[in-house]
Amino acid sequence: MDSMISVIRPDGTADPEQDPGLPEEDLLLLYRKMALLRAFDEKAIALQRAGRIGFFVPSAGQEACSVGAGHALRDGDWIFPSYRDHGMALMRGCPLETLLGQIYGNAADPTRGRQMPSHWCDRSIRLVSVSSPVATQLPQAVGAAYAAKLRGEKVASIASFGDGGTSTGEFHAAMNFAGVFETPTVFFCENNQYAISVPVSRQTAASSLAVKAQAYGFRGIRVDGNDVLAVRKVVGDALARARDGKGPTLIEALTYRIGPHSTSDDPTIYRSAEEVAAWREKDPIRRFAAFLSGRGLMDDASIDAAAAEAKEAVRKAVEVVEAAPPVPFESLFEDVYAELPWHLAEARDALLAGKE
Amino acid sequence: MSEKSYRDAVRDALREELIRDERVLILGEEVGVWGGTYAVTRSLYDEFGGKRIIDTPIAEAAIIGAAVGAAMGGLRPVAELMTINFSLEAMDQIVNNAAKIHFMFGGQMKVPLVIRTPAGWGQLAATHSQSFEAWFAHLPGLIVAMPGTPYDAKGMLKTAIRSDNPVMFIEHARLYGVKGDVPDGEYTVPLGVPDIKRAGGDITIVTYSRMLHVALAAAEELSRDGIECEIVDLRTLRPLNMSKVYDSVVKTHRALVLEEDWTTCGMGAEIAARIGRDRFDFLDAPVERLGQIEVPVPYARNLEALMFPDEKLVVQRVREMLS
Numbered sequence: 001m002d003s004m005i006s007v008i009r010p011d012g013t014a015d016p017e018q019d020p021g022l023p024e025e026d027l028l029l030l031y032r033k034m035a036l037l038r039a040f041d042e043k044a045i046a047l048q049r050a051g052r053i054g055f056f057v058p059s060a061g062q063e064a065c066s067v068g069a070g071h072a073l074r075d076g077d078w079i080f081p082s083y084r085d086h087g088m089a090l091m092r093g094c095p096l097e098t099l100l101g102q103i104y105g106n107a108a109d110p111t112r113g114r115q116m117p118s119h120w121c122d123r124s125i126r127l128v129s130v131s132s133p134v135a136t137q138l139p140q141a142v143g144a145a146y147a148a149k150l151r152g153e154k155v156a157s158i159a160s161f162g163d164g165g166t167s168t169g170e171f172h173a174a175m176n177f178a179g180v181f182e183t184p185t186v187f188f189c190e191n192n193q194y195a196i197s198v199p200v201s202r203q204t205a206a207s208s209l210a211v212k213a214q215a216y217g218f219r220g221i222r223v224d225g226n227d228v229l230a231v232r233k234v235v236g237d238a239l240a241r242a243r244d245g246k247g248p249t250l251i252e253a254l255t256y257r258i259g260p261h262s263t264s265d266d267p268t269i270y271r272s273a274e275e276v277a278a279w280r281e282k283d284p285i286r287r288f289a290a291f292l293s294g295r296g297l298m299d300d301a302s303i304d305a306a307a308a309e310a311k312e313a314v315r316k317a318v319e320v321v322e323a324a325p326p327v328p329f330e331s332l333f334e335d336v337y338a339e340l341p342w343h344l345a346e347a348r349d350a351l352l353a354g355k356e
Numbered sequence: 357m358s359e360k361s362y363r364d365a366v367r368d369a370l371r372e373e374l375i376r377d378e379r380v381l382i383l384g385e386e387v388g389v390w391g392g393t394y395a396v397t398r399s400l401y402d403e404f405g406g407k408r409i410i411d412t413p414i415a416e417a418a419i420i421g422a423a424v425g426a427a428m429g430g431l432r433p434v435a436e437l438m439t440i441n442f443s444l445e446a447m448d449q450i451v452n453n454a455a456k457i458h459f460m461f462g463g464q465m466k467v468p469l470v471i472r473t474p475a476g477w478g479q480l481a482a483t484h485s486q487s488f489e490a491w492f493a494h495l496p497g498l499i500v501a502m503p504g505t506p507y508d509a510k511g512m513l514k515t516a517i518r519s520d521n522p523v524m525f526i527e528h529a530r531l532y533g534v535k536g537d538v539p540d541g542e543y544t545v546p547l548g549v550p551d552i553k554r555a556g557g558d559i560t561i562v563t564y565s566r567m568l569h570v571a572l573a574a575a576e577e578l579s580r581d582g583i584e585c586e587i588v589d590l591r592t593l594r595p596l597n598m599s600k601v602y603d604s605v606v607k608t609h610r611a612l613v614l615e616e617d618w619t620t621c622g623m624g625a626e627i628a629a630r631i632g633r634d635r636f637d638f639l640d641a642p643v644e645r646l647g648q649i650e651v652p653v654p655y656a657r658n659l660e661a662l663m664f665p666d667e668k669l670v671v672q673r674v675r676e677m678l679s
Contacts, residue, residue: 054479054657105656113656116481132483133442134414167413169445195414197390203413270389326658336651347649351662 002208004222004254007229012290020233024297030071030228031292032306034063034285037087039310040096041259043318044103048263052322053103057118059084061226061258064284065190067091068231069158072239078148078157079127080141082134083118084190084257085160092125096317101324108324112331118262134195135165138174138187145183145242156184156242158235164195166212167203175250179216184242186235187213187250190225192257197270213250225253226284229291256282358540363532365506366396366472369513370434372542374404377432380517383410384419384436393438394474394532416445420471424454424522427469432517437473440526441484454522455497469522470513475502475565475616476529477653479660485653487617489565492524493593493626499547500594502526504568506536508591511545519547528566548592550600556584559674560604562627563614564590567665571614574670583678593623601627602635609640610677616664619647641677646670 007018022030037059044056059066066087073079073092081088086099101108103117111121111129121129128144130137141159148155165171166189178185189209193200206212213220223234231253238249256279260267267276292298298306333348334340360368373380382397388411391398401409412419416437423435437443443450450471457467477485492500499521503509509527516523553568554575561571568589575585586604590596605611611631613624624645631643646665653663 054655105654109656112654113659114482114652114654116479116484116655119481133445164414167415167418169415169417195385197386198411198414202411327654327656329659329662332649332651332654332659332662344651347651351649 004224005230005234006224006227007233008227008287008291012294014229018233020229020236027292027297030067031288033067033091035306036310036313037063037067037090038285039314043314045263053117055117055263056103057083057262058259059087062190062192062255063087064228064231065225065253065255068228069188069235071232072236076153076155078144080137080157080159081130082160082162083130086120089120089122089127094122094125096313097320098122100317100321104321106324106326108321113327135161135168135170138170142174142178142183142185145185146181149184154243156186156239158186158188160188160190162195163191163200163203163209166209175216178248179218182247185248186238186242188235189252190255191252192255194257196261196265208252210250210252218248220250222252225255226282226287228284228288357537359535360506360538362506362509362534363396365510365538366513366527369510371400373514373517374408379432381408381431382434383412383423385412385414385438387411387436394529416442417449420446420449423469424449424467427467428465432468434470434472434517437471439484440473440475440488441486443473451495455495459497466520467522468520470516470525472525472527474527474529478530479655479657481655482652489526489593490617490622493623498594499523501547501592502565503591504565504589506538508545510538511543512547515544515547531566548595548597550591550597551589552600553589554585554587556586558584558608559677560608560611561585561587561614562601562611567614567616570667570670573667577671578674598630605631605635606638609638611643612673612677613645614665614670615647617647618650619645620650622647644673644677646673
């Protein structure tokens with residue numbers, strides 16, 4: 001379980017043994033979404049630095065993970081992502097305005113300004129928001145998969161998390177439940193080498209994270225997390241097995257967070273410039289571009305055009321979202337319960353009276 | 357005396373106790389190389405090394421559980437929970453183990469443990485903006501400290517580390533930058549002893565932690581109109597020592613409890629009940645409470661701004677109580 005599956009070889013060609021054989025339009029779609037995700041991240045960081053948003057969790061360097069996994073999902077599958085997986089939402093068709101609106105927490109936010117930025121929820125694609133404390137979504141992903149199994153739905157759930165998440169009690173409990181109940185769950189661990197400042201060597205003494213699956217009685221696989229085709233293949237296979245009633249899989253995707261943990265972090269304190277530079281060489285977008293160029297599907301001009309198009313789409317979405325008004329103050333009292341109870345109606349009216 | 361931030365005062369207490377007693381160690385997430393999410397433990401890793409300033413895997417239950425074990429095993433661990441919200445992940449270790457072991461084991465085992473953790477808010481939203489001090493103050497066996505000034509934070513933390521009891525030491529994210537006078541030499545502040553932070557004869561404001569500063573600002577404003585507030589800073593929530601509150605109420609005949617937490621089943625409820633029972637005849641009005649609106653804390657800045665009592669609201673409530 002310590003060996004790693006790759007598709008795109010160093011020379012830019014695909015390993016025919018592992019190539020998922022996606023049609024050309026899907027290959028180009030994957031590329032466009034990765035470029036869009038990168039543009040989204042760069043803009044969000046700039047917006048935070050300019051004080052226009054409060055906080056953001058970037059995913060630069062990990063686009064192959066979220067976009068590749070997102071592409072393998074089907075309608076009806078449940079998504080329990082980590083806060084670094086907005087690429088899955090983008091890939092599943094969540095509009096940019098929805099993602100950006102959540103970051104702004106204004107009237108453009110379908111979740112009504114309730115959660116910190118990077119906590120996206122979209123019922124239409126069965127995307128469940130992360131609750132911040134790491135790995136708390138894992139048991140929920142098992143439960144949603146179990147419910148689907150009991151209801152006879154041929155769908156799976158995917159739970160994504162980082163290397164740090166594997167240290168939690170929830171990881172153990174969720175993996176154990178999934179094994180015992182054979183739930184259609186894919187545990188997708190993006191090992192980006194650091195949990196904020198703490199290296200993966202401080203999270204486990206095991207030879208890999210994938211090997212942990214063995215103790216729970218199901219498969220563990222390691223995949224090259226900077227290779228979108230490899231992620232697409234391995235996650236696609238695992239989801240298909242899950243939907244077919246063959247139980248859960250743990251996937252460890254080896255990748256690297258190029259930027260900070262969040263806009264509140266300064267990674268220069270705990271990582272060397274050389275280490276970051278070495279990983280930049282393995283940039284998943286550049287690597288995929290080399291593959292597509294080799295296949296004759298893209299060239300320098302279309303690569304530049306895709307980047308420009310992504311940038312423009314993000315710019316337009318920011319314009320729309322920034323024009324939205326603040327969330328109305330009455331909404332503060334709504335959704336605490338399924339219906340507005342009398343005591344919160346009274347509290348709302350008292351606050352309103354006090355404001356006048 | 358030197359002027360120091362609350363953050364530096366806490367760090368000085370940790371550093372002095374690490375030097376004074378080799379059994380003291382710090383463990384938690386990001387406390388070492390990074391120096392703590394709120395930079396409280398910054399530089400301690402360089403000075404004391406990785407054996408005493410320990411970056412742990414992410415697992416709050418294991419951080420507190422290991423600290424409980426290490427405390428029974430002869431060390432004096434100071435465990436940091438990155439925010440008090442993450443204490444939820446460690447609740448069984450705190451409630452059923454740290455707080456009760458000495459009692460359950462017939463006094464055979466001691467748990468000299470300090471759990472340092474900040475409450476606080478500031479666009480941190482529903483899951484990261486909570487206080488929970490009332491939850492911990494509910495528990496026999498635990499000492500709950502919640503200092504509001506750099507002086508108290510340093511002196512009380514030193515006492516907490518030297519205590520043979522488990523101490524929940526609740527700091528506040530929005531206090532770390534607040535400055536105040538701190539003695540240059542060795543001193544300690546006892547646990548379980550409130551402090552009068554401002555004397556006055558018209559009304560008693562009972563408070564603690566960050567709300568102390570809101571109360572002080574409101575008192576300053578009210579004083580311009582000749583209304584003198586007496587501010588009792590509880591400092592320790594369990595054991596809850598009411599003597600200074602009672603002395604003050606006997607003098608002022610009115611009390612307002614100011615807390616940052618939700619008021620239902622909160623510290624104010626306890627304090628109001630005790631004043632009502634023990635000093636009923638001295639009251640000219642019911643004991644009042646001010647706390648946050650009883651909904652989860654939202655992210656949106658315009659809504660969050662409505663959530664917590666501010667100086668203006670305290671001034672308004674005091675005027676109502678005196679009219």
